[in-house]
Amino acid sequence: MAKSSIIGIDLGGTNLKCALLDGNLKIKAKNYFSTKSFDNKFKLIQGIADSINSFISLHGISRNAVLGVGIGLPGPVDTFKGMVHFLPNIPGWREVGLKKILERKTALPVFIDNDAKLMALAEYRAGQAKKFKNALCLTLGTGVGGGLIINGSLYRGSDNAAGEIGHVPINEKGPHCPCGGSACLEAYIGNARILKEARKLFGPRITLEKISVLAKANNARAIGFWVKVGERLGIALSGVINLLNLDAVVIGGGVSDAGKALFESVRKTIGLRAMSVQAKRVKIFKARLGNDAGIIGAGYLVRERQVR
Amino acid sequence: MAKSSIIGIDLGGTNLKCALLDGNLKIKAKNYFSTKSFDNKFKLIQGIADSINSFISLHGISRNAVLGVGIGLPGPVDTFKGMVHFLPNIPGWREVGLKKILERKTALPVFIDNDAKLMALAEYRAGQAKKFKNALCLTLGTGVGGGLIINGSLYRGSDNAAGEIGHVPINEKGPHCPCGGSACLEAYIGNARILKEARKLFGPRITLEKISVLAKANNARAIGFWVKVGERLGIALSGVINLLNLDAVVIGGGVSDAGKALFESVRKTIGLRAMSVQAKRVKIFKARLGNDAGIIGAGYLVRERQVR
Numbered sequence: 296m297a298k299s300s301i302i303g304i305d306l307g308g309t310n311l312k313c314a315l316l317d318g319n320l321k322i323k324a325k326n327y328f329s330t331k332s333f334d335n336k337f338k339l340i341q342g343i344a345d346s347i348n349s350f351i352s353l354h355g356i357s358r359n360a361v362l363g364v365g366i367g368l369p370g371p372v373d374t375f376k377g378m379v380h381f382l383p384n385i386p387g388w389r390e391v392g393l394k395k396i397l398e399r400k401t402a403l404p405v406f407i408d409n410d411a412k413l414m415a416l417a418e419y420r421a422g423q424a425k426k427f428k429n430a431l432c433l434t435l436g437t438g439v440g441g442g443l444i445i446n447g448s449l450y451r452g453s454d455n456a457a458g459e460i461g462h463v464p465i466n467e468k469g470p471h472c473p474c475g476g477s478a479c480l481e482a483y484i485g486n487a488r489i490l491k492e493a494r495k496l497f498g499p500r501i502t503l504e505k506i507s508v509l510a511k512a513n514n515a516r517a518i519g520f521w522v523k524v525g526e527r528l529g530i531a532l533s534g535v536i537n538l539l540n541l542d543a544v545v546i547g548g549g550v551s552d553a554g555k556a557l558f559e560s561v562r563k564t565i566g567l568r569a570m571s572v573q574a575k576r577v578k579i580f581k582a583r584l585g586n587d588a589g590i591i592g593a594g595y596l597v598r599e600r601q602v603r
Numbered sequence: 604m605a606k607s608s609i610i611g612i613d614l615g616g617t618n619l620k621c622a623l624l625d626g627n628l629k630i631k632a633k634n635y636f637s638t639k640s641f642d643n644k645f646k647l648i649q650g651i652a653d654s655i656n657s658f659i660s661l662h663g664i665s666r667n668a669v670l671g672v673g674i675g676l677p678g679p680v681d682t683f684k685g686m687v688h689f690l691p692n693i694p695g696w697r698e699v700g701l702k703k704i705l706e707r708k709t710a711l712p713v714f715i716d717n718d719a720k721l722m723a724l725a726e727y728r729a730g731q732a733k734k735f736k737n738a739l740c741l742t743l744g745t746g747v748g749g750g751l752i753i754n755g756s757l758y759r760g761s762d763n764a765a766g767e768i769g770h771v772p773i774n775e776k777g778p779h780c781p782c783g784g785s786a787c788l789e790a791y792i793g794n795a796r797i798l799k800e801a802r803k804l805f806g807p808r809i810t811l812e813k814i815s816v817l818a819k820a821n822n823a824r825a826i827g828f829w830v831k832v833g834e835r836l837g838i839a840l841s842g843v844i845n846l847l848n849l850d851a852v853v854i855g856g857g858v859s860d861a862g863k864a865l866f867e868s869v870r871k872t873i874g875l876r877a878m879s880v881q882a883k884r885v886k887i888f889k890a891r892l893g894n895d896a897g898i899i900g901a902g903y904l905v906r907e908r909q910v911r
Contacts, residue, residue: 371880380880429761443846445753452848453737456880463842464876466774467835476841476876527775531842533784534771538751538843540760568772568784572679572688572764 298362301597302347302403305367305410305589306330308384308437311339312590313346315354320421320594322587324354336387344400363601364403365593366393367410369438374408374455374596383473384437406593406600411458413592414582415442416449418545420595422583427542431535432582433460435528435550439481443539461485463531480531484524486550496520503550510556521556528557529564536565536573547582606670609905610655610711613675613718613897614638616692616745619647620898621654623662628729628902630895632662644695652708671909672711673901674701675718677746682716682763682904691781692745714901714908719766721900722890723750724757726853728903730891735850739843740890741768743836743858747789751847769793771839788839792832794858804828811858818864829864836865837872844873844881855890 299318304311308330315324326346333339347364350356370382377394397405415424415432424430424444433441439461443450450457461481462474469478470488482488486503493501496516509517532544550557562579569577584591607626612619616638623632634654641647655672658664678690685702705713723732723740732738732752741749747769751758758765769789770782777786778796790796794811801809804824817825840852858865870887877885892899 441846445758446756448754450753450847452881453850453884454848454880456878456884457846457848459845459848459878459881462845462878464838465772467838474845474878476845476878479845530772530775534839534842535846537767537770537782537784537787538749538765538846539758540762540765540767542761570764570767570770570782570784572762573760573767576761576764 298360300356300361301594302350302361302364303590303593303597304343304346304364305413305593306339306343306385307369307410307589311342311346312586313343313350314587314590315350316590316594320591320598322590324350325590330385336391339385340393340396341400344397347397347401347403358402361403363597364397364401364405365413365596366397366405366407367413367589367593367596368393368407369410371456372407372409374406374451377405377407379407404597404601406596408593408596409440409442409455409458410589410592411440412442412449412451412455413596414440414547414584414588415444415458415545415592416595416599417584417588417592418547418582419444419449421591422588423545423580424543427578429539429541430543430545431458431460431532431539431541432545432547434548434582435484435486435546436548437486439485445539460531460535463534465527465530480527483527484550489524489550493520504552507553511554518556521553522560524550524553525557525560526564529561530568532561533565533568536569536577540573541577543578543580545580545582547585547588551581606668608664608669609902610658610669610672611898611901611905612651612654612672613721613901614647614651614693615677615718615897619650619654620894621651621658622895622898623658623664624898624902628899628906630898632658633898638693644699647693648699648701648704649708652705655705655709655711666710669711671905672705672709672713673721673904674705674713674715675721675897675901676701676715677718679764680715680717682714682759685713685715687715712905712909714904716901716904717748717750717763717766718897718900719748720750720757720759720763721904722748722855722892722896723752723766723853723900724903724907725892725896725900726855726890727752727757729899730896731853731888732851735886737847737849738851738853739766739768739840739847739849740853740855742856742890743792743794743854744856745794747793753847768839768843771842773835773838788835791835792858797832797858801828812860815861819862826864829861830868832858832861833865833868834872837869838876840869841873841876844877844885848881849885851886851888853888853890855893855896859889
């Protein structure tokens with residue numbers, strides 16, 4: 296029998312998203328849980344296993360028809376050993392052999408990877424980076440994560456740690472970054488940092504969503520706010536583009552909803568700062584798959600790793 | 604008959620180096636010319652052709668025994684069309700179909716590429732980057748050039764323009780760079796720029812070679828000079844390492860002779876600024892092939908491109 300179903304899971308600091316995907320990686324069913332509703336690591340892992348098993352029983356699928364389970368995690372992962380090194384925003388995870396634990400609990404093949412890499416894989420296979428051989432996909436949120444497509448494949452680097460666009464320094468000296476470095480892009484444009492700036496400008500009750508709405512309504516201060524974020528992102532991207540001569544940069548995550556002010560500022564900065572050949576080549580896009588990118592990328596991970 | 608000879612050529616702003624290489628890419632004979640002794644583009648191209656033809660006749664080699672001619676050029680090149688876009692430090696070159704011209708003048712297959720890429724290829728195949736799957740090789744000279752080895756192959760990017768580590772910005776604002784950008788690494792640590800700094804510190808007759816000698820003799824100001832250069836290089840490299848999770852960075856070019864003060868500063872800065880997994884993985888080396896890297900890389904280019 297053809298194995299025609301895949302289970303895709305995206306574990307974030309806020310939500311655990313689980314989906315049943317068909318053979319074309321279309322979403323057939325989806326469950327959301329609050330990550331914080333699980334008290335600890337063991338309960339969270341059991342919750343993931345229960346969610347997988349419930350898809351099987353509720354949809355009347357045979358385990359033999361499931362190609363595998365793919366899981367994206369918000370932190371460094373050894374994708375080949377199936378080991379989670381740690382999760383910066385979910386306490387208690389350190390060197391967890393998640394693949395083995397879940398394979399025991401579900402009797403299904405499980406594959407895990409870093410969530411930003413899976414978002415990149417999804418945008419490359421099915422989204423905005425489709426057909427671009429060399430691309431960077433990045434997510435603007437609490438953290439600034441990224442995944443690289445190089446010569447038509449997800450590029451992992453020597454420890455599966457490549458893609459950290461958020462930790463490219465944009466100044467010799469600058470704010471301390473939780474990664475241990477300083478003046479990293481994320482230390483300037485991560486959500487926490489820009490929200491702090493925003494409160495100084497717009498008062499204590501402002502949200503980033505509101506500034507996006509204001510910018511779209513032509514509020515000059517709101518536009519200026521996103522222009523500044525776009526300049527800093529554009530400077531980091533200029534270095535990456537000069538180094539990698541990419542076809543495309545795809546920007547996702549909550550902040551990518553800021554709209555034209557942000558994207559035009561990124562493009563303008565690249566035009567000013569990057570080398571002419573590289574700047575001319577690269578296209579800057581908003582991510583297409585939105586909140587589903589992680590789930591779909593998890594599905595592609597299973598397809599790439601699993602011999603059918 | 605086995606084609607056992609290759610001619611490798613490295614055209615620089617200062618010297619034109621031509622070498623006859625055997626089947627193992629060992630140098631059998633070498634000629635140096637001053638690039639400036641050729642009045643114009645046409646004479647320089649004729650000089651290259653004459654040098655190729657003289658190897659053939661002086662060493663009694665049959666043209667059938669020559670696998671091909673490889674040429675490294677100091678500027679952007681379309682390696683597949685054999686076209687030189689322009690050479691920033693040699694006037695008069697713009698969209699020159701060098702491959703075709705030389706193939707006509709020598710009756711040999713000719714392959715051309717950017718010199719920093721060929722240096723990277725040489726260090727990867729036969730030098731300090733050997734056996735490292737993911738590496739950046741960079742040259743510190745008038746310009747700061749580079750070539751990337753990704754997943755065991757020379758990475759070209761979408762227009763053969765990848766590798767421009769010299770044009771990674773290290774500040775939001777900073778000195779204008781001839782590339783059109785600003786605050787690029789090269790605008791801080793290119794030879795011209797550091798020599799200007801050096802003259803302020805050590806007087807008008809100082810040379811970079813002398814500062815290296817002083818640093819090796821423990822002169823504190825000379826050590827401080829190279830430490831500052833190493834910090835700036837280390838900051839740019841931290842971003843590249845976080846992004847690419849490399850095994851190795853290989854540093855060549857004249858400035859790489861500065862010695863311990865420079866290299867320890869680079870390593871220390873990466874230790875402070877790069878992410879722990881990436882910093883732990885990467886090794887920083889001095890290039891091994893020195894002045895011959897370009898010639899040997901040109902030889903490897905012929906071997907990679909030419910079906911024997």
